[in-house]
Amino acid sequence: MSCLKGKAELLYSKTFDCANNRLELADLLEESQQTLSLGVGSCCVIVGDSGSGKTTLLKTFIKRFNEKHSTDVSENKSIKACYIRSPSNMSPLDLYRAILVGMAEPGSIQGSEVELRRRIAQQVKNKRYRVLVFDEFQQVVEKVGVKSARQIADYLKELVDELGLFLVFAGTSKVMNILEINEQFASRCSLIIEKKLLSVSTRKNYVHFVKYLITLNKHLKLSQIDFTNPEISLPIFAMTKGDLRQLSMLIRKAIFHACDKNRDEVLVKDFAAVFSSISASKKNQANPFSKKFSLLKAELGVNYEL
Numbered sequence: 001m002s003c004l005k006g007k008a009e010l011l012y013s014k015t016f017d018c019a020n021n022r023l024e025l026a027d028l029l030e031e032s033q034q035t036l037s038l039g040v041g042s043c044c045v046i047v048g049d050s051g052s053g054k055t056t057l058l059k060t061f062i063k064r065f066n067e068k069h070s071t072d073v074s075e076n077k078s079i080k081a082c083y084i085r086s087p088s089n090m091s092p093l094d095l096y097r098a099i100l101v102g103m104a105e106p107g108s109i110q111g112s113e114v115e116l117r118r119r120i121a122q123q124v125k126n127k128r129y130r131v132l133v134f135d136e137f138q139q140v141v142e143k144v145g146v147k148s149a150r151q152i153a154d155y156l157k158e159l160v161d162e163l164g165l166f167l168v169f170a171g172t173s174k175v176m177n178i179l180e181i182n183e184q185f186a187s188r189c190s191l192i193i194e195k196k197l198l199s200v201s202t203r204k205n206y207v208h209f210v211k212y213l214i215t216l217n218k219h220l221k222l223s224q225i226d227f228t229n230p231e232i233s234l235p236i237f238a239m240t241k242g243d244l245r246q247l248s249m250l251i252r253k254a255i256f257h258a259c260d261k262n263r264d265e266v267l268v269k270d271f272a273a274v275f276s277s278i279s280a281s282k283k284n285q286a287n288p289f290s291k292k293f294s295l296l297k298a299e300l301g302v303n304y305e306l
Helices: 002-018 021-038 054-069 092-102 113-127 146-163 173-181 203-220 232-240 243-259 268-273 293-300
Strands: 042-050 080-085 129-135 167-171 189-195
Touching: 002 113, 002 203, 021 042, 021 054, 021 080, 021 167, 021 189, 021 243, 042 054, 042 173, 054 167, 054 189, 080 092, 080 146, 092 113, 092 146, 113 129, 129 243, 146 167, 146 173, 146 232, 167 173, 167 293, 173 293, 203 232, 232 243, 232 268
Parallel strands: 042 167, 042 189, 080 129, 129 167
Antiparallel strands: none
């Protein structure tokens, strides 16, 4: 039973290997390296719906970057990347505080905009940050006025130009608006990565979805689940709508359901049993595993041969 629970713990660390993340990670690492080599700051934008894998990509990038560039601290050569979660109530002051929180500045983060910006520059210098990664950055353009958004864009341009930083912005499609606010800032954008939810709208998309499941199962080794069987893979898609976060949650819940039943293997009925607890499921929606397969295909728009 502990072995099965171990698979659930393994799940989140292995989802990165199952999509296009490796190529995207390589692009991010290459762009950051070019910025460091040239000594000229730049930025990157990662766009995608919730559940498309943006945060997983960001955190893996930070981990790999820090591993690659960590050296003997006594030589004062190590450089770092910093993860910053954008605050829900965005304003220039809120953003500056969020940056300092991400940089682990001790004590109360209070002060004027000028003071906070000075402290950010000091942290960049003292801790040798060269990459700042902003998650959920669409809130900059969603929740502030044009004046504040321009002020933020102008400040970010200063970070790129004066400190030579590589900035990464991730969020929904509205993140792109930050580039439109300041044309000079937009010219510093060297890479745009588009993340998409998994889909079964075409046979090619369906094959990609199944490959994702198969790759994930190489790590999990759920021997009783044949993800190549469309009568298993399509109901799973219907339950998660291609959302990677929901998909991980579904598999995790199915594993723990099997554990609760004192079984050492996950069965299809475990996936069916946890349907009602998956947040992507709609109220009054029939369990996809209980539906007639031809009806499920029609509902998902699957009109190709499987």
